[in-house]
Amino acid sequence: MTLMQRRSLLLGAGALSLGACASTTVLPPPPATARTHLPPLNLSSDRIVRITVCSRPFRPAGPRVEAESLGDKRLVHNYGHGGSGWSLSWGSAEIARELALSGGVGSVAVIGCGAIGLTTATLLQRAGARVTVYASERLPETRSARATGLWTPDSRIADADRVDAAFPDVWERMARASWAMHQTYVGQPAEPVAFLDRYGVGGVRAPDPDTGFQPLPATPPVEIRFASYGSRLAGLTPRSRPLSPDQHGFQAERVRVAPEMQFNIAELSRRLIADFQADGGRLERRTFHTPADLTALSEPVIVNCTGYGARALFGDDTLVPVRGQMAWLPPQPEVRYGFYGNGVSVMSRPDGVGVQRIAGDMFGYDVEGETIDTLEAQDAILRAAAAFAPRPAAV
Secondary structure (H helix, E strand, O other), rough: OOOOHHHHHHHHOOOOOHHHHOOOOOOOOOOOOOOOOOOOOOHHHHHHHHEEEEEEEEEEOOOOOEEEOOEEEEEEEEEEOOOOOOHHHHHHHHHHHHHOOOOOOEEEEEEOOHHHHHHHHHHHHHOOOOOEEEEEOHHOOOOHHHOOOOOOOOOOOOOOOOOOOOOHHHHHHHHHHHHHHHHHOOOOOOOOOEEEEEEEEEEOOOOOOHHOOOOOOOOOOOOOOOOOOOHHHOOOOOOOOOHHHOOOOOEEEEEEEEEEEEEHHHHHHHHHHHHHHHHHOOEOOOOOOOHHHHOOOOOOOEEOOOHHHHHHOOOOOEEEEEEEEEEEEEOOOOOEEEEEEEEEEEEOOEEEEEEEEOOOOOOOOOOOOOOOHHHHHHHHHHHHHHOOOOOOOOO
């Protein structure tokens, strides 16, 4: 089942959370009370403060987490997590740590300073290793900093027809370990990780014909059957519940809601870097062009966490970019919810309100480059605004 199929299931009779995918229990709706007045989102394209574009590193066989020799060094790969880098970071780092320290604890070089690189470096350090992170970019400059920031552990994680038989079990281990570690950051100052209500909105009533929605992009000639393993996490995440029309303010036929984990990427990045350095970790800016460049490092163990950069550095032509774009509006601290429906996903973070166009799992597949599409951003905001009921006229 693809990401978009799961969204359709939610809006019909399914669940918003991964944990509910395999559940047949129907939760009763809460008592009917006065209409829930969600703080309004100020959705207007003239309020855009930035547009970010990120290439997710999709690898048909799934993330590469394995060890090999590079000259006299032990090289561990940890990359290719598609749209699940933050979501699977700690669990993937756990496996990479085991591979890196299988010969004993010593000095380790981590290549890459994104979500995967810093979580891997942190777990290696906690195991007693002396760790240096080498990267041409610090985390705020990496693709990880431009990620959506939602808990999406199987988003473009693999091609279901290309994974080996062991991968679903490996994925489940990564997802469960990451879920547990991320929750250690919940409730901390500045909320590096938080749970916010997320609404699934289906059957949005047709907008005014002059709204000016952009047509959907052409479907790529190739169609991937993206792996979906949500049923393996049944009972782990909160389940959704349906809402009656008097319990929400959306202009929609079907609405469900559940708490969903999301990452305050700016604060989480700051915390990861600060904690790593406070415990003696080193960060060094350095660019590597070929695997041979790595052999000049003094560390006997190297962990490659370069994400999409592994395509050029290690010649991994199986990596495919999946483009994603977010239009960011000024922060609205009073908005403690997000939603998706009508072809968009909206989330509220301390650094802004992000609005993203979604049009199926193949949207952005194999799109090279990270050029900003202003029309796409404007269309996403129009679609988001159309999901809300008109406000009553002032008396």
